[in-house]
Amino acid sequence: MSDEVRSARTDSVLVEHYCEHKGCKEWGCYGFEESRTVTHWFCSDHQPRLYRGLPRHGEARLAAAEIADMLR
Numbered sequence: 001m002s003d004e005v006r007s008a009r010t011d012s013v014l015v016e017h018y019c020e021h022k023g024c025k026e027w028g029c030y031g032f033e034e035s036r037t038v039t040h041w042f043c044s045d046h047q048p049r050l051y052r053g054l055p056r057h058g059e060a061r062l063a064a065a066e067i068a069d070m071l072r
């Protein structure tokens with residue numbers, strides 16, 4: 001492989017992935033694998049409530065906030 005070919009190659013593995021929720025323009029920072037090749041991306045608001053039986057990211061914090069709201 002010549003230097004010319006190598007320099008033309010892109011080594012970037014960064015993939016743009018915004019939230020897949022309809023109409024949402026937030027950055028999809030949470031990835032949820034459907035299979036080895038398919039990953040769905042969502043923002044913190046639209047991520048699945050449960051994923052493989054596990055609570056979503058930040059669930060404990062959100063639950064605490066809901067309880068705090070109820071106690072007001």
Ligand SMILES: [Zn+2]
Nearest residue numbers: 019024043046
């Ligand atoms: Zn979203």
